[in-house]
Amino acid sequence: MDLRALRHWIFDLDGTLTLAVHDFDALRRDLGLPLGQPILEAVAERPPDEAQRLMRELDLLEARLVEETSAAPGASELLGELASRSCRLGILTRNSRENALATLEHCGLSAHFDAADVLGRDEVQPKPHPAGILTLLGSWSADTSAAVMLGDFRYDLEAGRAAGVMTVSVDPGGAHPFASLADHCVDSLAELVIGPP
Ligand SMILES: [Mg+2]
DSSP states (O other): OOGGGOOEEEEOOTTTTBOOOOOHHHHHHHHTOOTTSOHHHHHHTSOHHHHHHHHHHHHHHHHHHGGGOOBOTTHHHHHHHHHHTTOEEEEEOSSOHHHHHHHHHHHTOGGGSOGGGEEOTTTSOOTTSTHHHHHHHHHTTOOGGGEEEEESSHHHHHHHHHHTOEEEEEOTTSOOTTGGGOSEEESSGGGGOOOOO
């Protein structure tokens, strides 16, 4: 299947549409969480009151990172091109929706997305669960065979696989450690831009 024939594109945000700024171990230290465990899942294991407090702290810590974000090379060009081909574009992030919308604004990418198609950790069960992908496809009345999930981390690709959509590993370092979960690997979103006919 040619990627460019697909009309429904779902992106991870941090480190995929933007240059990576998250230091997840620093976040774990700030929150007092164990290293080596995914943050959202570690928080969920805490008693409800503490979990709620930790999530508020995480929202604030990640909000501070928004100022440091910038669009990844090729992101704006690819999104513009897909929009001009009337593709549906969505974002599925383990960040909060509020932070995601602020990041898109800060990076100059917000015009490409309907805010309703930006799903964060409070809207759906976070990746690697496929709920967010299936929710977006449901709202677009789209079939999994016409969709692709793109991301820089294992959870993005696992969510894509679990949903049954095509997956693209995006790794500016070119190492693609999760290539076994990906149908395509690109070092830059610019590789996906077709350019003018
Ligand atoms: Mg990411």
